[in-house]
Amino acid sequence: MQSALNQSDIYKDRAHRKYFSDMKKLFDYVYDIIDVLGMSLFGNIEKLRVHKLYNIDPKMLSAIIETKLEHYFSGFECPLCGCKCRHNNKLKRHIETTYGTISFDSPYYKCKNCDKFYEPYVSALNIRKGKYQYDVQKIVAKVASSVPFDETAEILYDTHGLSLSQATVHELTNELAAHARLEEISPEAATIHEIIEQATRPNKARPVLVFAADGAMSPTRTEKGKPNAWKEAKGIRVYLLDGQHLAQVLSWHQICDKHRFKSFLQQIKQQNLFPEDKVRICCIGDGAGWIWEAMEEAFPDARQILDYYHCQEHIHEFANARFADKAARDKWLRETTNRLFQNKLSSVLAGLRRMKLTGEAAEKRDALCSYLSKNKDRMDYGKAKRGGYPLGSGAIESANKFISHIRLKRSGAWWKVDLANNILALRCSRYNKSFDRFFAAYEKSQRQDLGPARPHLSLCQGAGRK
Numbered sequence: 001m002q003s004a005l006n007q008s009d010i011y012k013d014r015a016h017r018k019y020f021s022d023m024k025k026l027f028d029y030v031y032d033i034i035d036v037l038g039m040s041l042f043g044n045i046e047k048l049r050v051h052k053l054y055n056i057d058p059k060m061l062s063a064i065i066e067t068k069l070e071h072y073f074s075g076f077e078c079p080l081c082g083c084k085c086r087h088n089n090k091l092k093r094h095i096e097t098t099y100g101t102i103s104f105d106s107p108y109y110k111c112k113n114c115d116k117f118y119e120p121y122v123s124a125l126n127i128r129k130g131k132y133q134y135d136v137q138k139i140v141a142k143v144a145s146s147v148p149f150d151e152t153a154e155i156l157y158d159t160h161g162l163s164l165s166q167a168t169v170h171e172l173t174n175e176l177a178a179h180a181r182l183e184e185i186s187p188e189a190a191t192i193h194e195i196i197e198q199a200t201r202p203n204k205a206r207p208v209l210v211f212a213a214d215g216a217m218s219p220t221r222t223e224k225g226k227p228n229a230w231k232e233a234k235g236i237r238v239y240l241l242d243g244q245h246l247a248q249v250l251s252w253h254q255i256c257d258k259h260r261f262k263s264f265l266q267q268i269k270q271q272n273l274f275p276e277d278k279v280r281i282c283c284i285g286d287g288a289g290w291i292w293e294a295m296e297e298a299f300p301d302a303r304q305i306l307d308y309y310h311c312q313e314h315i316h317e318f319a320n321a322r323f324a325d326k327a328a329r330d331k332w333l334r335e336t337t338n339r340l341f342q343n344k345l346s347s348v349l350a351g352l353r354r355m356k357l358t359g360e361a362a363e364k365r366d367a368l369c370s371y372l373s374k375n376k377d378r379m380d381y382g383k384a385k386r387g388g389y390p391l392g393s394g395a396i397e398s399a400n401k402f403i404s405h406i407r408l409k410r411s412g413a414w415w416k417v418d419l420a421n422n423i424l425a426l427r428c429s430r431y432n433k434s435f436d437r438f439f440a441a442y443e444k445s446q447r448q449d450l451g452p453a454r455p456h457l458s459l460c461q462g463a464g465r466k
């Protein structure tokens with residue numbers, strides 16, 4: 001019995017030593033990664049993820065962060081007057097991260113001359129005001145851009161053990177999204193140039209850069225007492241067309257009027273994202289006036305194409321009213337389509353005008369003539385097809401679905417316009433693959449300004465950066 005017990009103690013001790021030796025190795029590894037001088041807390045957490053360290057004990061992180069800060073920083077000089085500040089007291093800081101609660105003692109200082117308080121650790125780590133830190137905000141906003149706020153809270157609880165209320169999810173998401181302006185979430189020019197470079201073939205026509213625009217109706221909330229209403233989210237999707245292959249470049253969707261949409265297109269133009277001499281620019285739309293107006297202002301030389309399928313819908317609508325006989329209808333449709341592909345719109349229009357019609361058929365004919373005349377320069381489908389241009393606006397219609405409808409059109413959901421636009425902006429940043437870059441810039445911009453510059457944190461004697 002005695003010897004069996006000893007034997008089991010030996011094994012327990014062996015396990016113990018093995019575990020602590022592994023833990024020590026992990027501790028040393030993490031200790032070397034954490035850099036409180038060069039990076040914010042968010043930056044450090046991102047770096048841990050790059051090293052695939054997803055499950056670090058928050059107590060380990062607390063100990064490393066606190067002692068590193070103690071090691072590096074001693075006295076504190078007021079950033080305004082430069083005088084040595086008196087060490088007043090320490091605050092116990094508890095902050096919530098995706099690794100759990102990180103706690104540390106944070107000294108704060110008072111400058112008597114300036115009557116100001118400073119908390120240098122908070123500034124060095126760029127601690128977010130409030131309980132939740134930027135890494136939490138990042139994942140919350142990302143998930144909330146895909147699923148409703150209550151589901152986001154549930155997912156974050158299941159995956160990270162975070163008990164977030166719906167209101168907190170709402171707040172964290174919208175606070176970030178308010179910064180997601182078009183220029184923040186556009187891809188970088190270098191990335192776009194690379195896409196264009198890859199699609200360029202020697203001795204072949206330049207690739208086609210398509211601006212596809214369309215509206216998607218979104219459920220919006222109105223002021224008190226008024227019924228909810230559907231408003232149009234105007235979307236633009238820019239993509240490169242290389243034969244059948246479509247390479248996503250930029251998406252931007254917002255609920256707005258045509259003037260705002262125009263200003264968005266101007267902004268896209270002003271960012272100089274596209275080398276206009278290396279592509280052939282075209283714009284495709286369903287015939288809505290705001291699309292052509294905005295496009296003509298921003299890219300007057302772009303080839304405009306009326307979505308072929310929308311055009312067909314109008315033609316069919318008339319044909320159904322005009323021809324009772326199916327064979328006659330189909331024959332007319334065939335001939336009309338052939339004429340359109342041969343760029344013989346004038347003969348289609350002349351034929352329509354010659355028809356002796358009354359009632360509904362006459363009305364539909366007049367509407368069709370007006371639609372075709374208005375878009376007469378946008379329907380050379382044969383030439384467009386031979387030139388490798390798109391004929392249909394399916395790419396923007398599918399963008400409407402996956403950017404707008406999937407998130408905004410939930411049963412019972414009626415959105416305040418600015419909140420819907422926030423979600424749309426975040427979703428666009430994800431489809432533009434700019435979300436990480438945008439978030440990093442946002443976190444950096446939130447550094448609290450403690451004076452003319454970052455507080456001067458003087459190093460301890462003999463202590464240096466490892």
Ligand SMILES: [Zn+2]
Nearest residue numbers: 078081111114
């Ligand atoms: Zn001072």
